[in-house]
Amino acid sequence: MTVATNDQVRLLLDEVVDPEIPVLTIADLGVLRDVAVSEGSVLVTITPTYSGCPAMDLIRSEIASTLEANGFSDYSIETVFSPAWTTDWMTEEAKVKLRDYGIAGPAPVEPVVSGIGYQVSAAVCPLCRSDETRMVSEFGSTACKALMVCSSCGEPFDLFKAL
Amino acid sequence: MTGFATMTDPAAAYVLRHGDDNLVLAQRLSEWVSLGPELEEDIALANVALDHLGVATHLLGHASQLVGGGTTDDDLAFQRTEREFTNVVLVEQPNGDFAHTMARQLFMDAYQRLLWEALAVSEDAILAGIAAKAHKESLYHFRHTSGWVVRLGDGTDESHTRMQAAVDNLWRYTGELFEMDDLDRQMVESGVGVDLGALSGPWLHAIAAVAADAMIALPDEVTQRGGGRRGFHTEHLGHLLSEMQWMQRTYPGLEW
Numbered sequence: 001m002t003v004a005t006n007d008q009v010r011l012l013l014d015e016v017v018d019p020e021i022p023v024l025t026i027a028d029l030g031v032l033r034d035v036a037v038s039e040g041s042v043l044v045t046i047t048p049t050y051s052g053c054p055a056m057d058l059i060r061s062e063i064a065s066t067l068e069a070n071g072f073s074d075y076s077i078e079t080v081f082s083p084a085w086t087t088d089w090m091t092e093e094a095k096v097k098l099r100d101y102g103i104a105g106p107a108p109v110e111p112v113v114s115g116i117g118y119q120v121s122a123a124v125c126p127l128c129r130s131d132e133t134r135m136v137s138e139f140g141s142t143a144c145k146a147l148m149v150c151s152s153c154g155e156p157f158d159l160f161k162a163l
Numbered sequence: 164m165t166g167f168a169t170m171t172d173p174a175a176a177y178v179l180r181h182g183d184d185n186l187v188l189a190q191r192l193s194e195w196v197s198l199g200p201e202l203e204e205d206i207a208l209a210n211v212a213l214d215h216l217g218v219a220t221h222l223l224g225h226a227s228q229l230v231g232g233g234t235t236d237d238d239l240a241f242q243r244t245e246r247e248f249t250n251v252v253l254v255e256q257p258n259g260d261f262a263h264t265m266a267r268q269l270f271m272d273a274y275q276r277l278l279w280e281a282l283a284v285s286e287d288a289i290l291a292g293i294a295a296k297a298h299k300e301s302l303y304h305f306r307h308t309s310g311w312v313v314r315l316g317d318g319t320d321e322s323h324t325r326m327q328a329a330v331d332n333l334w335r336y337t338g339e340l341f342e343m344d345d346l347d348r349q350m351v352e353s354g355v356g357v358d359l360g361a362l363s364g365p366w367l368h369a370i371a372a373v374a375a376d377a378m379i380a381l382p383d384e385v386t387q388r389g390g391g392r393r394g395f396h397t398e399h400l401g402h403l404l405s406e407m408q409w410m411q412r413t414y415p416g417l418e419w
């Protein structure tokens with residue numbers, strides 16, 4: 001049995017990153033909701049970004065292997081849905097890491113008129129920092145991203161959707 | 164595997180019927196993958212399918228916990244027969260042309276937007292959590308789908324004709340969404356469920372607004388076809404299930 005505090009376990013779990021955006025840890029993303037150590041047993045609580053997020057199974061197994069590698073055998077990983085995940089939980093540090101990785105956002109997506117076409121407020125191109133950008137599709141390479149293109153440098157880029 | 168038709172836990176049956184709507188709709192939408200009208204839309208349909216599949220996984224998982232006895236979400240998805248599925252018949256209707264897929268999706272998105280909002284305050288805390296999350300996603304879905312319905316309805320003669328035909332053909336399956344049976348009434352009483360009848364007004368209002376933008380006429384009163392909640396399905400569900408379930412039926416319990 002390993003004796004540890006909540007904070008020590010949290011620190012260990014900083015090794016666990018989002019498999020689709022590996023510059024972000026699950027804590028950066030807000031997927032890691034809670035760590036509670038009690039009498040040597042660890043309870044880790046996580047929440048999915050999107051209902052169908054296919055990364056959750058992998059995240060769960062990486063939490064398990066990180067804990068095991070550090071000598072914890074008595075642990076459980078619980079998934080909660082409430083309160084629902086929101087991009088508001090992403091840290092400022094996470095947003096900078098995202099931009100440096102080439103992903104803009106999170107920015108809210110609003111329809112232009114009655115659902116045809118979209119506009120995104122404050123979407124800045126992560127490559128040239130121009131705000132002359134437009135949305136190509138509200139649905140991108142993963143559930144949490146939209147596909148954008150920059151009118152200044154002409155490059156396509158991903159936008160983390162505000163949810 | 165024993166039959167699930169005998170499933171008597173009302174709370175489980177209630178969660179399962181909404182899970183079935185999402186599972187069957189996800190399977191239908193997935194049929195578009197690699198066949199979408201354009202690359203971006205192909206990806207969008209796959210994303211929307213994945214959202215519905217996620218909601219289905221969570222609801223079937225919750226239902227299996229309520230059933231107990233070691234039942235899993237996979238058992239419920241892959242080991243039940245057609246008669247044991249309790250989805251509304253709208254979601255099992257074939258994709259047809261892209262206009263039919265969009266009409267079916269518009270009807271479901273507008274419905275689920277209201278359904279999830281109402282279920283988000285359910286006395287069943289797990290159901291409420293799943294619903295609150297699904298509600299956010301249904302807003303995206305509705306926006307995406309209504310954009311297409313307007314684009315097609317107010318587009319060329321060809322696209323308008325197809326969009327109108329899709330709405331006309333699928334309208335007869337929308338009444339079932341708001342039908343209340345004994346289970347619904349029991350669940351409303353216990354604070355777990357939703358009064359579906361109260362959703363039909365706001366639903367029609369939302370659909371009418373999109374239809375007006377899309378130059379689409381909503382059908383007059385037509386004879387409605389239901390029965391899905393009691394396990395009486397159209398011929399299409401059996402074909403869908405045979406494709407979805409064949410691996411687990413052939414090799415029960417297979418994992419990889």
Ligand SMILES: [Zn+2]
Pocket residue numbers: 125126127128129130150151152153154155
């Ligand atoms: Zn740029």
